[in-house]
Amino acid sequence: MAxxxxxxxxxxxxxGRQTLVAIVGVAVGVGFSIAMAALMQGGQDDFVRQLVDTMPHVDITDEQRTARRQPAEDYFETVAISGLRPRDDRRGIINPTAxxxxxxxxxxxxxAASLKTQGVIxxxxxxxxxxxxxxxxxxxSGVSPIVGKFVEGSFSALAAGGNNVLIGNTMASRLGAGFGDTITAVSSEGLTRNFKIAGLxxxxxTARDEGEAYVxxxxxxxxxxxxNAINEIRIKLDDPNRAPAVARRAEAELGYKAVAWQExxxxxxxxxxxxxxxxxxxxxxxxxxAGFGIYNIISTITHEKARDIAIMKSLGFPESDMRRLFLLEGLVIGAAGSALGWLLGFSMIxxxxxxRFEIAATGQEMTRLPIAWSLTHYIIASAFALGSAAVAGYLPARRAARLNPVDIVRGAT
Amino acid sequence: MSALIETERLTRILPETVPVTLVKDVTLTINDNEFVAVTGPSGSGKSSLLYLLGLLDRPTGGTLRIGGRDSEPMNERERAQTRLSTLGFVFQFHFLLPEFTARENVEIPMRKLGRLARPVMRERAGELLSSLGLGEHLDKRPDQLSGGQRQRVAVARSLANDPPLILADEPTGSLDSKSSEQVFTILQNLVRERGKTVVAVTHDLDMAARMDRRIHMVDGKIS
Known part of the structure; x- marks a missing residue:
């Protein structure tokens, strides 16, 4: 084998030159694949992170997945009950303390438990x-998406007590109200209460900045x-990936709909x-x-080396050795290319x-490209490169191995 | 004297649209320690016969026994292994691997066979080349050697694994008379001094006359 x-x-x-071109071909392929994967993965991770950050990992609300069975349906085994006037449900999570x-x-x-109600500001x-x-x-403060996002005032203003409210700056500008102004909240029950804006x-x-008011x-x-009513419990987990399991358990035990962020x-x-x-x-x-490049060079080598193949076969090298030889040449180019490609990919990333660039819409946020540094990308790109190198080397290698030495020897004499 | 090669009605026909007969019904025996010339006009099938004897080509009819073993049931790998260990080829053109030095070229069959340790192979390659008068050219590549020198490297390579049989296809065909004589003497010494069997295809009748035995071929048959 040596x-x-x-x-x-x-x-x-x-x-040398031909080999270099083939190696560079593979390297560029590997390099760009790695860089592209890093960007795509980075963008995706960044997106998911924002998604996970802004919403609760598990959201338990006072709803059931299926409509509640009416008592009459439990009592009478009939084919169907129609015209039933359903009993009013008391909304909210029963026994919130437990x-x-x-x-x-x-x-x-x-x-954190909370009570969300629709109203008008x-x-x-x-x-x-x-x-x-x-x-x-x-x-x-442990689960809130607004802590630390204040333009004016702060989240702690709420804890100070009194009739304070925190609203988004978009809502404030639509209302024409500013920090310190007093607004009126009207609930769906028709009750009214005045609040002082203690934070923007x-x-x-947008939905949050324009449509949520925290009291x-x-x-x-x-x-x-x-x-004493609450109708929502929002959970932030240490590990967001465990959300579905937590949601399943909470839903089974509490009987209320618990939705994981993945769902x-x-x-x-x-x-x-x-x-x-x-x-x-x-x-x-x-x-x-890139594989075509490798195919090309191995193909050329086998053509140029037809005489050498004939010599080696006449010396007593079996066909399998010849196949191995050219397959190996393809793999060497693939491996050298992917090593160079790692370097190229790393440099590009x-x-x-x-x-750094500015997002024009807000004008204030300087952002870097989201990039994921992952060894997996390098391994996948190399696997692709070596795989295509193996195929590109094997095809001409197989043909070369079948070459009949007599044809070459006879042709030369 | 035992039979190294035995053939019976050995035939090779190229399966073209009009079948071409290269070798027809050749029955012969070649013994140990013989110096055999295969002669005949161009196209008489002498090279084709040599390729058949050297397991480079497969006969379409007849039988070939080499070293007492029938070649028919051998697979590709066994044929290659037999070429490696019991045969040495010398062609009209030197057929050395151009990227390797003279010594490396001689080492290649030994490395493929893998029976010796690397330093021993290297030493043996050096000795073989020196014995053929190439002691000063061990580390030269083929393109730095003259035609006669290359052909002697090729002879050294054919001896690498110490095979009992050397098959030579017009070994002096592309050499000048002085180099021809040199190579001929070497082949002769292989038979006389080292006990090898050499089968050489040649169209040089003077040379053939100086060998032990002549097989004359016409139209693929022994005449």
Whole structure:
């Protein structure tokens, strides 16, 4: 085998420029694949991170997945009951204290209970429909998407007590209200209460900046005339990937709908999978092109070396050795190309990571390209390169091995 | 004296649209320590016969026994192994691997066979080349050697694994008279001094006359 390696290396070294072109071909393919994968993966990770950051990992709401069975349906075994007037459900999570203390006992992360009610925010005759969210400031700070996103004031203003409200800066400008102004909240129950704007936040999520108002839990309970009620528990986990398991357990035990972020964003995550398929298709296409380069050089070598093949076969090298020889030459080029490609890919990623640019829309956020540094990309790109090198080397190698030495020897004499 | 090669009605026909007969019904025996000339006009099938004897080509009819072993049931790998260990080829053109030095070329069959340690192979290659008067050219590549020198390297290579049989296809065909004589003497010494069997195809009748035995071929048959 060492002999075959010697001969292979000699063949490759014997045609420096041609080999270099083939190696560079593979290297460019590998390099760009790695860089592209890093960018795509980076973008995806960044996207998912934002998704995960802005929403609860598990959201438990006072809803059931299937409509509640009416008592009459339990009592009478009839074919169907129609015209039934359903009993009013008391909305909200029943026995919130027990639910929260149970969650406290096992959930690996933080959670906060809140009461969300639909209402209208009114200021100087302007009205905006909003979700009025009642929170407990200490617990809420662990799960809230708005903490640390304040343009004016801060989240802790809520904890200070009193009739304070935190709203998004977009809502404030639509209302024409500013920091310190007093707005009026009207609930769907028809109750009214005045709040002082103690903070303006900007999260970048329009629905939130324009449509959410945060008040103390007890104020929300008063507004909706439901003392001690809560209707949502939001959980942030230490490890977001455990969300589906936590959601399943919470739903089974509490009987309320618990949605993991993966479930809530299923279609987006599916789109990401499609994106990955597209990416690997492109990587495959690049490698196919690089493979043609390898095929070309190995093919040329086998043609030029037809005489040497005849010599070696007449000396007593079996066909399998000849196949191995040229396959090895293809693989050497593939391996050298992918090593160079790693270097190229790494350099490109590094260069891209240095680029900073401004998002024009907001004008204030300087961003770097999201880049994922992952060894997997390098391994996948190399696997593609070596795979195509093996195929590109094997095809001409097989043909060369079948060459009949007599044809060559006879032709020469 | 035992039979090294035995053939019976050995035939090789090229399966073209009009079949071409290269070798027809050749029955012969070649013994140990013989110096055999195969002569005949061009196209008489003498080279084709040599390729058949050297297991480079497969006969379409008849039998070939080499070293007492029937060649018919051998697969490609066994034929290659037999070429490696019991046969040495010398062609009209030197057929050395151009990227390797004289010594490396001689080492290649030994490395393929792998019976010796690397330093021993190197030493043996050097000795073989020196014995053929190439002691000063061990590390030269083929393109730095003259035609006669290359042909002597090729002879040294054919001896690498110490095979009992050397098959030579017009070994002096492309050499000047002085180099021809040199190579002929070497082949002769292989038989006289080393006990080898040499079968050489040649169209040089003077040379053939100086060998032990002559096989004359016309139209693929022994005449």
């Amino acid at each position: 002999l075959i390696v010697d001969i292979a290396v000699t063949h490759i070294a014997g045609r 639910a929260t203390s149970w969650l406290e006992s096992w959930v690996p992360g933080r959670f 009114r200021y100087s005759s302007r009205e905006i429909g909003a979700a009025i969210i009642g929170v407990e400031p200490e617990r809420e 936040f900007h999260t970048g999520t 103390l839990l007890k104020n929300a309970q008063i507004l909706s005339a439901r003392p 809530a964003n299923e279609s987006i995550l599916e789109a990401l999978v499609v994106r990955n398929v597209i990416m690997y298709t492109v990587v495959g296409a690049i490698m196919l092109v 590094y260069a891209l990571s240095l680029i």
